[in-house]
Amino acid sequence: MSLLEIKNLHVTVGGHEILKGIDLKVNAGEVHSIMGPNGSGKSTLAQVLARREAYKVTDGEVLFKGKDLLAMKPEEAACEGVFMAFQYPVEIPGISNAYFLRSALNAIRKYRGGDEMDAMDFLPMFREKLKLLEMDEKLMNRSVNEGFSGGEKKRNEILQMAILQPKLAILDETDSGLDIDALRIVAKGVNAMRSPDRAMVVVTHYQRLLSYIIPDFVHVLLDGRIVRSGGPELALELEEKGYVGTENEARQSAPTSA
Amino acid sequence: MSTAIQNSETYLDTFSEFEKRAGGHDLPWLRQLRADAFARFCETGFPTTHDEDWRFTNVSAITRTQFSLAQKDARPLSKSELAAWRVEGAVAQLVFVNGQFARELSTFDSLPANTKISSLQEQIASNPAAIQAHLGHYLDIQRDPFSALNTAFAQDGAYVHVRRGTVLEAPIHLLFVSTANNVPSMSHPRNLLVFEDESQATIIEEYVSLGSGTVLSNSATELIAGENAIVSHYMIEREDREAFNISTLRIQQQRSANVASHSLLLGGGLVRNNVHPVLAGEGGECLINGLFVGNGGQHLDNYMHVEHASPHCSSRQFYNGILDDHAHGVFHGRIVVHKDAQKTDAKQTNRNLLLSDDAQIDTKPQLEIYADDVKCTHGATIGQIEENALFYLRSRGIEENSARRLLLLAFAAECLERMKAGPARTHAENLIHQHLLTISNHVPAQGSASHDHARDERSLEEVG
Numbered sequence: 135m136s137l138l139e140i141k142n143l144h145v146t147v148g149g150h151e152i153l154k155g156i157d158l159k160v161n162a163g164e165v166h167s168i169m170g171p172n173g174s175g176k177s178t179l180a181q182v183l184a185r186r187e188a189y190k191v192t193d194g195e196v197l198f199k200g201k202d203l204l205a206m207k208p209e210e211a212a213c214e215g216v217f218m219a220f221q222y223p224v225e226i227p228g229i230s231n232a233y234f235l236r237s238a239l240n241a242i243r244k245y246r247g248g249d250e251m252d253a254m255d256f257l258p259m260f261r262e263k264l265k266l267l268e269m270d271e272k273l274m275n276r277s278v279n280e281g282f283s284g285g286e287k288k289r290n291e292i293l294q295m296a297i298l299q300p301k302l303a304i305l306d307e308t309d310s311g312l313d314i315d316a317l318r319i320v321a322k323g324v325n326a327m328r329s330p331d332r333a334m335v336v337v338t339h340y341q342r343l344l345s346y347i348i349p350d351f352v353h354v355l356l357d358g359r360i361v362r363s364g365g366p367e368l369a370l371e372l373e374e375k376g377y378v379g380t381e382n383e384a385r386q387s388a389p390t391s392a
Numbered sequence: 393m394s395t396a397i398q399n400s401e402t403y404l405d406t407f408s409e410f411e412k413r414a415g416g417h418d419l420p421w422l423r424q425l426r427a428d429a430f431a432r433f434c435e436t437g438f439p440t441t442h443d444e445d446w447r448f449t450n451v452s453a454i455t456r457t458q459f460s461l462a463q464k465d466a467r468p469l470s471k472s473e474l475a476a477w478r479v480e481g482a483v484a485q486l487v488f489v490n491g492q493f494a495r496e497l498s499t500f501d502s503l504p505a506n507t508k509i510s511s512l513q514e515q516i517a518s519n520p521a522a523i524q525a526h527l528g529h530y531l532d533i534q535r536d537p538f539s540a541l542n543t544a545f546a547q548d549g550a551y552v553h554v555r556r557g558t559v560l561e562a563p564i565h566l567l568f569v570s571t572a573n574n575v576p577s578m579s580h581p582r583n584l585l586v587f588e589d590e591s592q593a594t595i596i597e598e599y600v601s602l603g604s605g606t607v608l609s610n611s612a613t614e615l616i617a618g619e620n621a622i623v624s625h626y627m628i629e630r631e632d633r634e635a636f637n638i639s640t641l642r643i644q645q646q647r648s649a650n651v652a653s654h655s656l657l658l659g660g661g662l663v664r665n666n667v668h669p670v671l672a673g674e675g676g677e678c679l680i681n682g683l684f685v686g687n688g689g690q691h692l693d694n695y696m697h698v699e700h701a702s703p704h705c706s707s708r709q710f711y712n713g714i715l716d717d718h719a720h721g722v723f724h725g726r727i728v729v730h731k732d733a734q735k736t737d738a739k740q741t742n743r744n745l746l747l748s749d750d751a752q753i754d755t756k757p758q759l760e761i762y763a764d765d766v767k768c769t770h771g772a773t774i775g776q777i778e779e780n781a782l783f784y785l786r787s788r789g790i791e792e793n794s795a796r797r798l799l800l801l802a803f804a805a806e807c808l809e810r811m812k813a814g815p816a817r818t819h820a821e822n823l824i825h826q827h828l829l830t831i832s833n834h835v836p837a838q839g840s841a842s843h844d845h846a847r848d849e850r851s852l853e854e855v856g
Contacts (some may be wrong), residue, residue, distance in 0.1 A: 184787050212789035224784040228802025237798065238788035245789065277802075294788065 135200055137162045137333045138183075138302055143194035145175075145182055152178045154358035155194070160302070163330040167344055167369065168337045170355035171377045176337045177221060179355070180306040183335075184218035185211045198302065212238075213245035215301030219291035219308050226278040231290070232260065234278050235297055242298060263296040267323050285316035292323040303327070304335045309343035321346030341373040400434065402458050407544060410461060414547045416516040425528045429543035436537045445535070448722040448754040449664055449693040454636050459608055461545070462490035462570070462577035467602070469569070471497055477569075477600055481815030483562035484509050489569050491579025491609070492548045506555035509564060512582055513548040522553065526584055530614045530642045536666065538638045542612040545580035549611070552595065556588040556618070563594035563626075563816045570631060572605030581611040585625075589618035589646070594816050595625050599639075601632035601659075608636040615641060617649035619673065624652045626816050628823065630659035633688060640666040647673030647702075654811055656820055657684040657692045658827045664693040671698075671705035671733075682711040683807040683824065686719030686751075687831055693722035696740075700733040700766075709740040712807050714800060715751035716831055725770060726758040733763050740770040745777065745803055747831070800828045 138160040145153040152175045160166050170176045182189045183196070185208040196203040203211060226234070240250040264271060267289045279287050288308055295303055305324065309317055324334070324347050336347055344352070344366065352368040353360045356377065362368065407430050416422040438455040439446040469489060474497060478485060483504065487497040493511030503509065515523050533540040550566045568581055587593055599609055609631070617623045629637050637660040643651050653667050669678045684692040698707045713721040723742040744753045757770040777799050785795035804824050811817040 186783060186787075207792070208783060208786040209789050209791050209795075212787055218787060220784065220787075224778075224780045226781050226784065226799070226802060228805040229798055234785070234788075234798075237794070238785075238790055241791060241794070242789040298788065 136160060136197075137199060138335075139197040141195050141197075143179075143182070143196060144192045145178055146190050146192055147178060147188065151192070152358055153182070156358075156360060158353065158360065160333045160335060162301070162333050164351065165328065165334045165336065165347065165349045166351045166353065167349035168335060168353050168355050169339070169341070169369065169372055171339065174355045175358045176339075176355050177306055180218055180221075180304045180335070180337050183211075183216060183302075183304055184208060185216075209241070212298075212300075213242050216304070217295050217298055217300030217302065218304040218306055219288070219295060221306040221308075221310065223279050223287040223291055225280045225282075227280050229278050230275050231278050232274045235260070235294060238294070239297055260297065263293055266296060266326060267293050268319050269293060284311045285313065288312055288316065288320055289323070292320055296323060296327060300332070302333050302335070304337065306337050307339060308336075309338055309340060317343065318346060341369045344369045400437075403433075406461060410545060410547075415513040416520065416547070419516070419520055419524075421524055422516065422520070422527075426544050426546065429528075429533050429540045429546075432533050433537055433540040433544055436540070439537055445695065445724070448720075448724070448756075449662075449691065451662070453662060454608060457576050457606060457608075459576045459578035462573065462579040462607070464489045464492035464494065467571040469494070469497060469571070469602070473602070474567070474569070477567055477598070479563065479565045479596060479815060479819045481562055481818070482565040482596070483560060485565040485567055486511070486550050487567050487569065488549065488581060490571060490577065491568070491581045504558065504560055506558040507560065508551070508553040510551045511548055512546075512551045512584060515551045523551070523584065526586060526614060526616060527582075530616070530644045530670070531612055531640065532642070532668065536640065538610050538664075539612055539640050542580045542582060542610050542640070546582035546612075547580075549582040549584070549613075550597075551584050552593075553586045554588060554591040554593050557590045558588075559591065560593040561814075563596050563814070565596045566598065568597070568599045568609065568611070570599070570601050570607040570609055570635060572601070572603030572607065572632075576606035576608070578608035578610060581609065583611070583613040585613060585615045587615075587617050587621040587623050590620045591618065592622040593624075594812075594814065595623070596628065596816050596819065597626065598628040599631050599637055599660075601635055604632045604634050606634055606636075607631070609638070611639045613639070613641045614644070615651070616644045617646060617651050619647045619649060621646070621649045621651075623649070624654065624812060624816065626820065627653070627655040627665060628820070629655075629657045629663055629665070630823065630827075632659065633661045633690070635660045637663045639664070640668065643667075643669035643678070645669060645671050645673060645676040645678060648675040649673065650677045652679040652681065652810075652812075654807070654820070655682040655684075655694070656823065657682070657686075657694070658823065660690065660692075662691045664695060666695045666697065668697040669699065669707070670701055671707065672701050674702045674704050676702065676705040678705070678707040679810065680707065680709045681807055681810045683713075683804055684711070684721055685714045685804070685824075685827055685831060686721055687716040688719065689717070690719045691722075692719070694724065695722070696725045696727075698725075698727045698738065700727070700729040700736040700738060703732065703734045703736070705733065706737040707739070709742075710807065710810060711742045712803060713742070713744040713753055714747065714803065714831065715744065715753060716747040718748075718750045720751070721753045723753070723755040723772070724758065725756070727760070727768060727770075729759075729761040729763050729766050729768065731762045734765045736763060736766040736768070738766070738768045742772040743803075743806075744772070744774045745800070746774060747777065797828055800831065801825065804828065
């Protein structure tokens, strides 16, 4: 059984059909990259998987660990092991980063029937992850993402992922707006989490990130459909020919689904 | 201005009876003070919504109710019944039952030297000159009928006198318990809090109910802060939903005095909290910080009247409101800058979260500036819980109700952060945490409407 199985997924937003029949299988241990130009539906796919309610699924199904993901609330999906790193992390004044993370971790542990973690146990683990992402400890007592730079916000997303240890991590354009140093740090954090029992879906516009996080599979999303799938070399080809060139090739040969 | 008092004969009878027997009835000055105040009240009657100061708050339910003066002994209390209302770390707790001091229920852990903590009635009997020096000197009974009514029936309440240079680390807790009666009853607690030059203290004035019934608590507090005095005052309203609570805090600040007024309106049915500081000496600073949280059919009215009467003073008003169900909140922020109060720096901010379509907030700034070199700003926002923030929290595994509560706590935390760390703040924090649990456990119906609401958020920012 695949960890994630998307079958014929159709999604509309505000009356417009954005996803027009997506099929995708992701197994534990794999890293998939979904590439595509603006407006192709990449972020919509990520948001639907994270169970954002504004997106309306009109057809198809999504199974996560064999369970109906589309029937889950966002918090249930998270507790089952889905994590999305936001393209635009939200600022939440008045809630400290540390408090937020511990609340999230404990909510997930409680859902899985575990004990809550107290501050004494939480802190050492937290410090270790901070070090991994080269983040200043001072950021932790500040409000969630408030006053963080773009790079700090993205690193904060990966920090959350490192603490919550999801089964399926979806990175929604985590590379956008990052300078090369921040990109390396983010990639290091992500690579440290690759493991045989975890899958990752890396949504990106640019090939650049994929030089640091080397995917097992690359899918090209165009106008709501996966038009091509291949190995990491496909990302390089896209870099060379652009999405339009890929589209022409896709027309000549029927799309293969992963 | 106002309609004649309904039940005027009842008030007249009640007053005539009271006047003859009240503590200090044999003191001519006090008798005069009460008589003048009652005369003023008879002239104006209760306010109506035609009065500018009461435009958003209809008190006709008070006007048409026949109240009798509440008796302390209406229901005997024991200390153990009050245990839940203790404030951890307070140096003393003065308990008032239906407005009258209950020495047997009060505790004085370790009375600090140079500090007098007692009841107004005891002081009137034993040391009337100290009372005469301040009582009624500051409260504006001309403009506010409830202040006039309070003064007419002024007899008991807290008396706190902190001598020059004395620093009290721990707060003094004034607990006002109203007990339910078979008939509607009213009490008029009158507090006199005097802080001499360079003293420092924290007062918690808190209103609670024992049982449910029609009760009017109409309190007035005169707080005098001497030169360089540093005073924090907390007003906490958490009475029963049937209670009417009208309170006025009149602050008189001398040169370089620093006063913080924190108000938490959580309980009560119809609540009006007036805060009226007068910055009478140069270099004074006043922080007026408040949080009001209403649900059901609560009406919570915050009326500020900040008077800058001297140069180089600053005032800050920060009020946050959370309103659910049919609750109605009011923030009326009046700032008056007198002719000579140059270099005044006055700021006012009111932020509101409306959790239901039927909740309502009226927010009104009112600036009257007679000096020419001043800085006055005001702003107000009205919004809903941010759906993006809610989704962000939920996407990390936090269940929807908890996520809502976290966001409400974060909104309330803006007010908590303005309080100095210590037992009073901890007390306030605990009350808010408990209270928000009851609000956030009820999730409003979600729909596409939430998106439109997000766009309703508006911000008014003006510089006058």
